Amino acid sequence: MADTPKRGGDKRERILAAAVKTFAKSGFYNAKVSEVASAAGVADGTIYLYFKNKDDLLISAFEDRMQMLNERLRQELSRTEGSAVTKLRKCLQLHLLLAIEAPDLAEFITVELRQSSKFIKEYDNQKFHEYLAIVVEVIKEGQSRGELRGDMEPWIATRALFGALDEMLLALVLRKEVTPQLVESRVAALERLFVDGLRQR
Amino acid sequence: MADTPKRGGDKRERILAAAVKTFAKSGFYNAKVSEVASAAGVADGTIYLYFKNKDDLLISAFEDRMQMLNERLRQELSRTEGSAVTKLRKCLQLHLLLAIEAPDLAEFITVELRQSSKFIKEYDNQKFHEYLAIVVEVIKEGQSRGELRGDMEPWIATRALFGALDEMLLALVLRKEVTPQLVESRVAALERLFVDGLRQR
DNA sequence: TTGGACTGAATGGCAATTCAGTCACCGGGA
DNA sequence: TCCCGGTGACTGAATTGCCATTCAGTCCAA
Numbered sequence: 001m002a003d004t005p006k007r008g009g010d011k012r013e014r015i016l017a018a019a020v021k022t023f024a025k026s027g028f029y030n031a032k033v034s035e036v037a038s039a040a041g042v043a044d045g046t047i048y049l050y051f052k053n054k055d056d057l058l059i060s061a062f063e064d065r066m067q068m069l070n071e072r073l074r075q076e077l078s079r080t081e082g083s084a085v086t087k088l089r090k091c092l093q094l095h096l097l098l099a100i101e102a103p104d105l106a107e108f109i110t111v112e113l114r115q116s117s118k119f120i121k122e123y124d125n126q127k128f129h130e131y132l133a134i135v136v137e138v139i140k141e142g143q144s145r146g147e148l149r150g151d152m153e154p155w156i157a158t159r160a161l162f163g164a165l166d167e168m169l170l171a172l173v174l175r176k177e178v179t180p181q182l183v184e185s186r187v188a189a190l191e192r193l194f195v196d197g198l199r200q201r
Numbered sequence: 202m203a204d205t206p207k208r209g210g211d212k213r214e215r216i217l218a219a220a221v222k223t224f225a226k227s228g229f230y231n232a233k234v235s236e237v238a239s240a241a242g243v244a245d246g247t248i249y250l251y252f253k254n255k256d257d258l259l260i261s262a263f264e265d266r267m268q269m270l271n272e273r274l275r276q277e278l279s280r281t282e283g284s285a286v287t288k289l290r291k292c293l294q295l296h297l298l299l300a301i302e303a304p305d306l307a308e309f310i311t312v313e314l315r316q317s318s319k320f321i322k323e324y325d326n327q328k329f330h331e332y333l334a335i336v337v338e339v340i341k342e343g344q345s346r347g348e349l350r351g352d353m354e355p356w357i358a359t360r361a362l363f364g365a366l367d368e369m370l371l372a373l374v375l376r377k378e379v380t381p382q383l384v385e386s387r388v389a390a391l392e393r394l395f396v397d398g399l400r401q402r
Numbered sequence: 403t404t405g406g407a408c409t410g411a412a413t414g415g416c417a418a419t420t421c422a423g424t425c426a427c428c429g430g431g432a
Numbered sequence: 433t434c435c436c437g438g439t440g441a442c443t444g445a446a447t448t449g450c451c452a453t454t455c456a457g458t459c460c461a462a
Contacts, residue, residue, distance in 0.1 A: 233416095233417060233418085234417075234418060234419085235417075235418090245418090245419085246419085246420075246421080249418095249419070249420080254418075254419075255418065255419090
C-alpha cells in the first residue's frame with residue numbers, strides 16, 4: 001500500500017468509492033483502471049500514487065469496506081439489548097440492508113469475496129474472519145445462556161448462516177427494485193428458518 | 202458452440218476436463234488458454250475447433266458439469282425412499298461429497314458460479330436454477346405431506362440452503378485434507394441446523 | 403523559486419485468437 | 433498390393449489489440 005500524499009484530502013477515499021462502484025458493475029477483471037480513475041475524477045496515474053497496482057486497489061477497497069462493516073456490526077450489536085435471537089436478527093438485518101443502503105458495496109462483496117479468498121491465496125482475509133467471529137460470539141453467548149442449543153459448533157452454524165445470507169444478498173442486488181418491506185420479509189424468513197428449522201411441529 | 206469434429210473422439214471431453222482443472226487452480230481470468238490446451242494434451246488452436254472463444258469454454262464447461270450434477274441428483278433422489286428429511290439429507294450429502302470425489306469441480310463451481318451469474322449478465326444460468334428447482338420440489342413435497350412447516354417459501358428456504366451448502370463446500374475444498382468422516386459430520390450438522398433450528402428446546 | 407501532487411500520452415508486455423501448413427487416413431485406380 | 437490425391441482434423445508460431453503501468457512535464461501553493 002502506497003503512502004498517502006498530503007494534498008487533495010479525500011482523493012484516496014474517492015478512488016476507493018469509485019473502485020467499489022466500478023468493480024461491482026463490471027467485475028474486477030473487466031474493469032479498467034482508467035474507468036475507475038474517471039469515475040473518481042482523477043487521472044489514471046493518480047491511482048498509482050495511492051495504490052501499488054490494480055490488485056492492491058482491490059485488496060485495499062475490500063479491507064477498507066469490511067473494516068467499516070465490522071465496526072458497524074459491533075456497534076449495533078453493543079447497543080442491542082436482549083436475547084441472542086434478537087442479536088442474530090440484527091446481524092441478518094444489517095447484512096441484507098446493504099442491498100438498499102449500499103447496493104454497489106453489496107454487489108462488490110458478494111461477487112469479489114469468493115475470488116479474493118481463493119485466487120489471492122496468500123491473502124488470508126482477516127477482515128472477513130473478523131466479521132464471522134463477531135457472529136460466532138453472539139451464538140456462543142446464546143449457548144452459554146441456554147437460549148440456543150449447545151450441540152452445534154458455533155463456527156459451523158455461523159459459516160452456514162453467512163453462506164445463506166450472502167446468497168440472499170446476491171439474489172437481492174440482482175433485482176431491479178428492492179424495497180425495505182422485501183428486505184424485512186427476507187430477514188423474517190431467515191430468522192424463522194435458522195432459529196426454528198424446517199420441521200413441522 | 203462450435204460443431205463437433207468427427208475425428209479424435211474424446212478431445213472435447215478432455216478439453217472440458219482440463220478447463221475445469223485449470224480454471225479451478227488459477228481462476229478463469231488468470232488461466233491461460235495455452236495452459237488448458239497443454240493440460241488437455243492438444244495444441245492451443247485445437248480449443249478453437251471445439252469452442253468459440255475462452256468465454257464459450259467457460260460456459261460450456263459450466264453447463265456440461267451442471268448437467269451431470271443435475272442428472273445425478275435427480276437419479277439419487279428417485280432411488281431414495283422415505284421422508285423429505287431423508288431426501289434433504291441426500292441433497293446435502295451429494296453436494297458436500299464433491300469435495301472428495303471431484304475437488305476440482307467443487308472449486309470451479311463454488312468460485313466461478315458467482316461470477317457467471319453476474320458478469321455474464323445475458324446468461325441466465327438455467328442449469329443452476331434447474332438444480333435449485335430439484336430441491337424446491339423436495340421441500341414442497343415435504344410440506345404437502347405435513348412433514349415440513351408450510352409457512353416457509355420453498356424457494357427462499359432452498360436458496361438459503363444452497364448458500365450455506367456452497368459456503369461449506371468452499372471451506373472444505375480450501376483445506377488440505379478432506380476425509381469422508383469430516384464431510385459426514387458437516388452433513389449431520391447442516392441437517393440438524395436446517396431441520397431443527399438453533400433454538401434450545 | 404521550489405517541492406511535490408497531479409496529469410495523461412506513450413510504452414511494453416502479455417495472451418487470445420488466427421491461419422498457413424502438416425499429417426494421417428481413406429477411397430479408388432492400376 | 434501399392435500408390436496417389438483429396439479431405440479435414442490438428443498444430444503452434446505469428447499477429448494483434450488491449451490495458452496496466454510509467455514518467456516527463458505541468459501547475460499550484462508556500
